[in-house]
Amino acid sequence: MKIEFEHHQAAHCESGVTSNLLRNSSGGKITEPLAFGIGAGLFFAYIPLIKINNGPAIAFRTMPGYIFNRTCKSLGIPVISKKFSSKEKAEAYLKECLHNGDPVGCQVGVYYLPYFPKEYRFHFNAHNLIVYGMDDDKYLISDPIMDTTHVMDSCQLERVRFAKGALAPKGHIYYPKHGAVITDETIKQAIKSGIKKMFIICLVFPAVSRGYRA
Amino acid sequence: MKKDDVPQDLSSLGKITQEVCYATDSSGKYVAALSSGWDVKINALDVAWGDIEKRIAAAKEKVLNKEASPLLFFMEYRLMDSKILAGYTGFWQWQIKRHLKPEAFNKLTDKQLKKYAEAFNIKVEDLKSITVHED
Numbered sequence: 001m002k003i004e005f006e007h008h009q010a011a012h013c014e015s016g017v018t019s020n021l022l023r024n025s026s027g028g029k030i031t032e033p034l035a036f037g038i039g040a041g042l043f044f045a046y047i048p049l050i051k052i053n054n055g056p057a058i059a060f061r062t063m064p065g066y067i068f069n070r071t072c073k074s075l076g077i078p079v080i081s082k083k084f085s086s087k088e089k090a091e092a093y094l095k096e097c098l099h100n101g102d103p104v105g106c107q108v109g110v111y112y113l114p115y116f117p118k119e120y121r122f123h124f125n126a127h128n129l130i131v132y133g134m135d136d137d138k139y140l141i142s143d144p145i146m147d148t149t150h151v152m153d154s155c156q157l158e159r160v161r162f163a164k165g166a167l168a169p170k171g172h173i174y175y176p177k178h179g180a181v182i183t184d185e186t187i188k189q190a191i192k193s194g195i196k197k198m199f200i201i202c203l204v205f206p207a208v209s210r211g212y213r214a
Numbered sequence: 215m216k217k218d219d220v221p222q223d224l225s226s227l228g229k230i231t232q233e234v235c236y237a238t239d240s241s242g243k244y245v246a247a248l249s250s251g252w253d254v255k256i257n258a259l260d261v262a263w264g265d266i267e268k269r270i271a272a273a274k275e276k277v278l279n280k281e282a283s284p285l286l287f288f289m290e291y292r293l294m295d296s297k298i299l300a301g302y303t304g305f306w307q308w309q310i311k312r313h314l315k316p317e318a319f320n321k322l323t324d325k326q327l328k329k330y331a332e333a334f335n336i337k338v339e340d341l342k343s344i345t346v347h348e349d
Contacts, residue, residue: 011234011246033236033244051295054265111293112335119226119259123298147231164301165294 016144109163
């Protein structure tokens with residue numbers, strides 16, 4: 001089965017996934033930069049206590065999942081989001097979603113992603129991609145970083161969906177509820193709330209390792 | 215940044231796909247532009263990988279001198295620390311640290327070795343003989 005879905009390349013994975021998933025209900029009005037803005041995606045953190053690949057943790061974006069959730073909340077779209085402890089249940093749920101015609105966003109680890117070049121493979125578990133259908137037993141993958149779509153078999157997809165380490169995705173799956181309508185008025189309101197959130201994150205956030213003080 | 219100034223230094227990702235970035239066009243409006251890589255990013259990755267290569271070489275020497283078990287080599291090779299490996303195998307971290315000693319590693323059962331091999335995505339024989347197949 002294949003769901004009608006248009007792949008668009010983006011600069012960043014989560015804002016790209018958000019704008020691609022919302023493309024149908026917004027009619028293309030939610031572009032990637034707009035999703036990044038409404039979701040208040042900009043952030044800076046320097047946390048020497050957490051080690052990632054033997055170095056201090058440095059982040060330039062918010063926690064995984066925040067951009068999508070904030071964008072949908074500001075636009076008034078209900079979000080369905082699930083994590084799993086069982087690999088079988090995770091795959092069954094993914095198949096059910098695809099069967100219902102919903103393309104879904106998945107949080108994955110990049111280390112075992114087959115189409116990534118070797119130089120980019122680190123144990124980084126906050127990458128996002130969209131599964132938009134099945135072809136025989138292969139899953140159709142739209143990774144917003146890549147210019148074309150890819151396919152992965154169920155073993156490969158299971159491995160990256162259940163990658164381990166910091167921020168383990170645990171098969172995290174998310175998608176906006178079917179049939180939501182986005183009007184210009186809601187976008188206006190959402191932009192305002194995005195600016196407010198960004199202001200709080202950058203200037204009011206109290207910790208010294210985050211926001212502009214970092 | 216102007217659209218014409220978007221860096222086009224061929225990177226390893228650039229061979230597979232171009233990256234989207236946002237730059238200003240002639241009228242000053244932001245538009246999406248494609249970049250095939252940036253020297254600064256390439257250098258940063260090269261430095262990071264240079265460090266990793268050194269760690270892998272040091273680990274290999276330790277294993278060959280029988281100071282550590284092959285586990286150490288594959289942990290460095292797969293960039294895993296004991297926490298990540300514990301997640302993949304289901305062992306406790308203290309067990310993994312114990313298995314880093316050659317004596318403890320040699321006593322591992324086939325079942326336990328298989329768990330490690332699966333986590334590293336290699337065969338059990340390769341784990342014992344530290345053979346690396348490029349993938």
